[in-house]
Amino acid sequence: MQGKNKLKITLSKKMGFCFGVKRSVNLAKNALKERKDNLYMLGSIINNPQVIEYFIKRGVKIVNNLDEVPKESTIITRAHGISPIMLKKAYQKKLSVVNTTCPYVRKVQKIAEYLYKKDYFIVIYGDKKHPEVLSLLDTIQNNALVINSIPEAERITTKKKIGFVSQTTKNVYDFYKLASALLNRTEELRIFNTICKSTTERQKSVLELANEVDMMLVIGGKESANTTRLAEISKNQGVKTYHIETKNQLQYKWFHSKDKVGITSGASTPDWITNEVIDKLKEWYC
């Protein structure tokens, strides 16, 4: 007999698709309407397997590099960005390009290009293998150091001038700590807070929610940097936290009647996935 007593479910104030992801998915859907054939996706447009599955089912082919794309077809680029160099290659190959690069990601690329032109030693706070960081590095021909911790910042030898930017989905508090650690490495430190507002808002929001609940469900792709960060923030508050991709990963034993359950989802998690999770919980505890 499953739960007579309801769970108390509270949604995070800010969650789900951000502006950039919404835009990216819409651009890809429009491309699908207009030209169904010869549609190639250059890596996952966003880090959510269910969304990618949606496009694969409709005939979009996923490729890892331009060599796999036949001439004169159409490519859809990732929200995480494509470097100007790659873009040039695509045009040389006479490909049509549906560029879904998030405008905030493009802004970081432009800042990095400027810093590179002005001879700054560029430091990026980011995950070395994240697609956004890879396309950012490609934009400035790898002329940057990617760091992810204070010791890495402290190993930098003295520089004339340092420019510091961040992957858009990083933790803003850690960004400040790293910036502080760079202060005594240089005469001029130029810091651009390129963490996007949606990311910061979602992080603040889950931090608040973590203080009010017994457990937290974080819904979104396991590869999604911003979703993983939300789970980390919740865990760091000492709250039991589960990071799941879909309702199928829910386990009945995780819950007890009358539990206060917090729910948030990443910037690349579509609402229908979150709604399915909530429906399943309600089915168990109603």
Place this chain on the structure above:
Amino acid sequence: MQGKNKLKITLSKKMGFCFGVKRSVNLAKNALKERKDNLYMLGSIINNPQVIEYFIKRGVKIVNNLDEVPKESTIITRAHGISPIMLKKAYQKKLSVVNTTCPYVRKVQKIAEYLYKKDYFIVIYGDKKHPEVLSLLDTIQNNALVINSIPEAERITTKKKIGFVSQTTKNVYDFYKLASALLNRTEELRIFNTICKSTTERQKSVLELANEVDMMLVIGGKESANTTRLAEISKNQGVKTYHIETKNQLQYKWFHSKDKVGITSGASTPDWITNEVIDKLKEWYC
């Protein structure tokens, strides 16, 4: 019977006239050689009363503003800087100008001029009434906020971009703390560490020395910002510290035989004053 037992005197590794002060005093001395009459000093060239007395005795007149200077005379400007606006006024009045502005101070002025032109909200870490800060403010028509503490930094409302510079003689560790406090006030924070190396070296040096001695003598003008800072750093290490201008302020009762005495002096303190202090101590305890 005065001291059979010697004091153990240790001099700070870095002390006394810095490059800018040396240059300033030499330029003023040269002016004295070349044109004895109609020589006016626009404020104290450096913050040391004994050095100023030296020039007054040789006929140099100290004035506070250009109105007090008769046409076609010569003015000697301060090491702390003269703003381009004041300089223009002096030339309009057909005055000859011996500009002894420290090159490091001029560098801060140039950075501030640049930041002003580029629409940065300018924050200066400094003492609001210090002559260097006043001439810096004059350079950018007062378009800057001078701060001296964390709460003042925290009161700044969010800005698009902030440029942060320092009075050349401030404490570098506090400069870093203030820079960190500015991080969440803006999208772009551009930090120029304009604290001069001599200042930083002297501060590090007195910090080391403070850990080895029973008491510290800091020799230099009471108005001298950098000298006052040296005394503060020593005091903060829990060492009994006396800030004196000349040997005449030494008190016999401060010392006990076999005491380990540390000595440092400000960037505007001439060696002859420091030597007189040491001679007096040796006279007492030899």
